[in-house]
Amino acid sequence: MSKGLFRISPGFEDVMPAEYKELVTNGPYGRDLGVKDLGTFKELIEEHPLCAGCAEALALRLILASLPSPEDTVIVGSTGCSSLLFTQVAVQNIHSLFGNQNAVATGLKRALRLRFPDKVKDVVVIAGDGATVDIGLDMVMQSWFRRELITTIMLDNEVYANTGGQESGMSPQGAVLYMAPLGKKFPKVNLPEIAREAGCAYVATISPALPRRLGKVVRRAILVAREIGPSYVQVFCPCPTNFKWPSAQVLQKIRDRQKEGIFKVREYVSPEAEAYLAGLEVERQHDEQE
Amino acid sequence: MTTQQVVAPEHLFFEAERERQFMTGSEAVREAIKRANVDMAISYPITPQSESMHLVGDIYAQGYLKEYFRGESEFAVMAAVAGAAMGGVRVFTATAGPGTLRAFEMFPTWAGARLPVVCAFMTRGVNSPLTIQPDTIEMAFLLDTGILMFHAENAQDLYDMILKAFVIAEQTDVHIPVGVFVDGFFVTHTREEVATAPADLKLPPYNPYSAPVPVMDMESVPVRQMRDPFVMKSNFISYAAHASWQQEILAAQERARKHVRRYLGGLLEAEHPEAAVLVVAAGTAVSQGREAVAAARREGLEVGLIKLKSLRPFPREEIRTLARQARALIVPEFNRVGWLAREIKSVVEDTTKVIDAPRVFGGMTMPPDLILAQIRRCCA
Numbered sequence: 001m002s003k004g005l006f007r008i009s010p011g012f013e014d015v016m017p018a019e020y021k022e023l024v025t026n027g028p029y030g031r032d033l034g035v036k037d038l039g040t041f042k043e044l045i046e047e048h049p050l051c052a053g054c055a056e057a058l059a060l061r062l063i064l065a066s067l068p069s070p071e072d073t074v075i076v077g078s079t080g081c082s083s084l085l086f087t088q089v090a091v092q093n094i095h096s097l098f099g100n101q102n103a104v105a106t107g108l109k110r111a112l113r114l115r116f117p118d119k120v121k122d123v124v125v126i127a128g129d130g131a132t133v134d135i136g137l138d139m140v141m142q143s144w145f146r147r148e149l150i151t152t153i154m155l156d157n158e159v160y161a162n163t164g165g166q167e168s169g170m171s172p173q174g175a176v177l178y179m180a181p182l183g184k185k186f187p188k189v190n191l192p193e194i195a196r197e198a199g200c201a202y203v204a205t206i207s208p209a210l211p212r213r214l215g216k217v218v219r220r221a222i223l224v225a226r227e228i229g230p231s232y233v234q235v236f237c238p239c240p241t242n243f244k245w246p247s248a249q250v251l252q253k254i255r256d257r258q259k260e261g262i263f264k265v266r267e268y269v270s271p272e273a274e275a276y277l278a279g280l281e282v283e284r285q286h287d288e289q290e
Numbered sequence: 291m292t293t294q295q296v297v298a299p300e301h302l303f304f305e306a307e308r309e310r311q312f313m314t315g316s317e318a319v320r321e322a323i324k325r326a327n328v329d330m331a332i333s334y335p336i337t338p339q340s341e342s343m344h345l346v347g348d349i350y351a352q353g354y355l356k357e358y359f360r361g362e363s364e365f366a367v368m369a370a371v372a373g374a375a376m377g378g379v380r381v382f383t384a385t386a387g388p389g390t391l392r393a394f395e396m397f398p399t400w401a402g403a404r405l406p407v408v409c410a411f412m413t414r415g416v417n418s419p420l421t422i423q424p425d426t427i428e429m430a431f432l433l434d435t436g437i438l439m440f441h442a443e444n445a446q447d448l449y450d451m452i453l454k455a456f457v458i459a460e461q462t463d464v465h466i467p468v469g470v471f472v473d474g475f476f477v478t479h480t481r482e483e484v485a486t487a488p489a490d491l492k493l494p495p496y497n498p499y500s501a502p503v504p505v506m507d508m509e510s511v512p513v514r515q516m517r518d519p520f521v522m523k524s525n526f527i528s529y530a531a532h533a534s535w536q537q538e539i540l541a542a543q544e545r546a547r548k549h550v551r552r553y554l555g556g557l558l559e560a561e562h563p564e565a566a567v568l569v570v571a572a573g574t575a576v577s578q579g580r581e582a583v584a585a586a587r588r589e590g591l592e593v594g595l596i597k598l599k600s601l602r603p604f605p606r607e608e609i610r611t612l613a614r615q616a617r618a619l620i621v622p623e624f625n626r627v628g629w630l631a632r633e634i635k636s637v638v639e640d641t642t643k644v645i646d647a648p649r650v651f652g653g654m655t656m657p658p659d660l661i662l663a664q665i666r667r668c669c670a
């Protein structure tokens with residue numbers, strides 16, 4: 001984003017909504033903020049209609065606070081609960097169809113590289129588990145095979161939440177859900193392994209119960225996708241509404257699943273990505289000393 | 291690669307001296323794209339389209355385009371094309387028959403998102419059973435997707451319509467996709483003389499900020515912007531928003547009429563429109579119609595030929611007026627359902643004048659004699 005682009009036009013100061021004015025004066029653009037700074041700046045996310053206690057909404061809040069350059073990020077979403085929130089997000093974002101997100105992101109990323117050869121424009125895909133592992137898996141994997149420089153983030157709430165709680169490829173084995181009246185017959189799809197084999201230079205699994213770690217993971221994934229190769233982050237955020245848990249218990253459920261070893265926090269970094277991230281770290285420390 | 295100079299569309303289309311070359315329809319696509327200043331093309335193989343996108347790949351390798359790649363399926367290609375268009379570049383793609391159907395969800399999505407994508411459709415039959423032969427059935431399915439639809443009779447039309455499609459699609463008051471249709475094999479794989487503008491001239495680049503919708507590049511406001519926002523609440527404001535959005539696409543099609551008239555010289559062309567019997571056709575059926583009309587006139591029969599170039603927008607008023615003074619409208623078609631006759635019936639005052647025949651399909655050619663037989667019958 002060019003400096004000075006995002007401002008209130010003279011004469012419109014009184015009619016612009018308060019939260020928009022706050023974005024202009026205290027938004028995160030060009031400021032290198034992160035999860036640790038939450039509470040000190042106006043976040044990209046505005047009031048939204050997701051359920052109280054929704055782990056996916058919390059994950060999104062943390063993801064959006066962790067974008068390394070929100071001023072130069074375009075998000076591609078997909079139909080699902082998260083897309084109901086993206087109308088209220090203060091970075092430009094595309095909702096096209098259910099499942100075509102990685103193909104849309106491919107065209108978008110290549111277009112932005114043509115138009116802004118001297119600038120980094122981060123293209124980040126954020127979509128549900130159904131969108132990523134079921135209906136859109138072909139396009140997700142093909143974007144990795146082609147080594148598209150995009151970050152793919154799956155919001156793994158373990159169900160088709162937006163359509164009322166049907167089984168997805170990420171639902172746990174045995175879970176009784178709509179369209180799986182006798183319980184799911186096969187285990188969660190191991191997409192992180194597939195991502196690694198398919199050419200991702202950075203793969204991580206994380207949950208919003210570990211906010212700082214989540215922030216770090218998202219940041220690293222997006223940085224790797226700038227230069228090295230595609231990256232994939234899987235965020236474990238089960239849906240309290242469809243699994244019928246009291247909303248206040250969601251984070252505890254996530255922690256329990258982690259303790260039981262059912263959900264594991266993992267990170268894979270390719271040697272090239274490792275070297276690249278280490279180089280950036282050195283640069284950053286150098287900048288900070290100056 | 292020839293160094294190219296940007297010229298006004300009017301110069302490229304109407305003023306620049308043209309050179310005649312013998313070429314296939316697929317080569318005419320290449321020649322159009324060479325002069326269209328296209329940023330990106332995305333391809334996927336399907337007969338009889340593949341050759342044209344091979345040739346576009348060749349001119350990408352020569353430097354005429356900045357980006358070109360093969361996608362993983364037609365649905366993915368049409369989705370990637372949408373992403374590229376939202377990112378603000380001029381894009382081109384092409385498909386045919388089963389590819390069109392595989393990608394189908396994307397076409398109304400392009401129109402609704404106001405994307406000025408240009409896509410060539412080299413029409414072919416659809417399954418089952420499988421066929422690679424020419425058939426215009428896919429056009430019936432696309433009529434109500436919101437995209438503009440031009441139908442080329444020959445390679446010359448194909449060259450001209452593709453170039454002009456970009457200019458019409460990108461008008462701020464239009465800004466919706468254009469499909470340029472051509473009958474597979476009959477045009478793509480046969481040679482004819484095509485007059486083209488010099489290869490060192492090209493269209494002006496696309497200016498994404500002339501779009502009536504925000505570009506997704508974080509270099510334009512508003513930044514709190516979803517393409518396209520959801521309007522799915524169960525309340526009247528939502529219904530009204532969705533309804534008016536759809537109407538706006540139709541309105542954009544209506545506003546395209548003046549541009550189609552200006553650049554294509556009209557939505558239709560008429561030869562002997564005063565005749566009592568008219569053959570009304572689109573695509574290569576026009577060529578067979580022309581032969582049949584010439585033969586009939588040699589026999590002294592009063593018959594004219596109407597060539598439809600634009601199907602969306604549809605030349606509603608033009609056809610209604612022509613039909614008023616005619617006794618019969620003969621509509622030859624290359625498909626099973628007779629969608630063009632249906633379209634014509636929907637605009638004329640006396641539908642009994644519309645003869646929905648002859649009709650061939652499954653890849654058959656249309657003997658002009660079949661049309662001639664209808665003309666004789668109507669003139670008797």
Ligand SMILES: Cc1ncc(C[n+]2csc(CCOP(=O)(O)OP(=O)(O)O)c2C)c(N)n1
Pocket residue numbers: 056079080081082098127128129130131132155157159160161162163168
């Ligand atoms: C082509 C198509 N098929 C089905 C749907 C219906 N649909 C909308 S959202 C959705 C579920 C989304 O599930 P997921 O991706 O896991 O996201 P969540 O809502 O769980 O966050 C489905 C099936 C659709 N919109 N489009």
Ligand code: SF4
Pocket residue numbers: 049050051053054055056057081157161162239240241242
């Ligand atoms: S249904 Fe589940 S995923 Fe969707 S908003 Fe509610 S809690 Fe979140």
Ligand SMILES: [Mg+2]
Pocket residue numbers: 128129130155156157158159160161168
């Ligand atoms: Mg889900």
